[in-house]
Amino acid sequence: MLQPSYPYYLANQALEPNHDLEVTDKFTGEVATRVALADRATIDRAISAAEIASSPMAQLKPYERQSILNHCVTRFTERAEELAQALCIEAGKPIKDSRGEVTRLIDTFRIAAEESTRLHGELQELQISERARGYRGMWKRVPIGPVSFISPFNFPLNLAAHKIAPALAVGCPFILKPASRTPIGALIIGETLAETDLPEGAFSILPCSRNGADLFTTDERLKLLSFTGSPDVGWQLKARAGKKKVVLELGGNAAVIIDHDTDLDDAIERIIFGAFYQSGQSCIGVQRIIIHKSRYQETRDRLISATQKLKKGNPALEDTFIGPMIAESEALRLDNWIQEAISEGATLLTGGTRDGAMLDASLLENVSKMSKLQTEEAFGPVAILSQFSEFDEALAQVNDSKFGLQAGIFTRDIYKIHQAWDTLDVGGVVIGDVPSWRVDHMPYGGVKDSGLGREGIRFAMEDMTEIRNLIIRDPQS
16 A cells, blocks of 8 residues: 655655645555655755765775665665555556566666776777877766656566666766656655665655656756656757767567568567557557468467456456556557557557547558558557568568667577667567566667667666766976
8 A cells, every 4th residue: 555645755855845746546546545746846945955965975995886886785685575565556457567667667776886886997099109108097987967857658667767767876876756646656765765774865756747747857057867758758858958968768569570480479479568558558569460471360369368368357466467557548549549550540459449548459451551550659548460471571661760779580590680689670589478578677778769878787877977087287397
């Protein structure tokens, strides 16, 4: 159960000046708790505190940063079921998926603890010509300063962790705006950080309105903005971010290819997971299924059968696979997209029924290339099927998208694997599995409208630091 109310965290301190933000149980629609909502003045104070904290944060020794991160690992492990239950309520995420996200939260902080003592520099030989005789060089990485984070609703624990943990690992003070629909997980992270001896101002976690969050983007005291969310919002923020670094993890309409030599038993199981876990609300969820024509009919029939067996309903029940979408408005949007595709000539193979925020897992074929289901990010429990004859054609179908986050390929041909790796305009190619697979220390991010930069702890740490050179001239006789 959730607490009756939650504070926000301003400069490490829990404050509860109001209860203005209602957080609903996404399955029942009822108000589950209330959260303090920050105003512009509070955000300004948080940025000032972070700026003051920059020097003491930078002075933390690697073992001190590691100790703080390890404390989080311990506490999250102790509170794992509480975190999962809160996630199940605030996000409507089935309880098995919620527990899985908690394990990833723990992994992410554990990896950051390990990496916090590996922030290396390098000796550099400068004497490449007579002009540089007697000069020695070396460089190290130093924290960039106060950083700004905006995290999304679909993985409210782990995607916040992918920003917070690397910031702590390098010594950057931060301010975080969690998604207004799902702020509780981030606030529990804040509660855990408040138990440590981080310097005052090291962190602020501030639920606020989108309009009120302008300073997260525009304030020049902040040296980096890391945003995870929709492409429309992300690119607008980048345009207004000024001189600061910007990292964007945005949307996708990920594709998976099923080649003629695929083990369908394995592929069907993985594709059902990739398309429909947590009601398809993942930027690397399977949206486009591209099948070799020799396997199309069998794959189609088996996908329909497997999809129809998925249990939907109360996410708190252990055997629920499809829970509610984040809001009824989102389920209605996607339902309208499905109906629009059918009106344009698509065939609905299964699903297509909506009840409030609950939308059936749905499969379609013969979807127009101009349909929103083909061109946009569905971000819900729907996938579309198409065929190919030649592997080049399948790769072209994957690339025929404004997005480029990850792609999955089921094939046993090593030459096709390398061809795909060379050809696909995406951030990651996953062989023998769906594009929905991620482990939390790998470089993760996209190209085109899918974003800018890479997450994954070590790679985020590089973004949150800058190189500082040291050049030494030998004494001259």
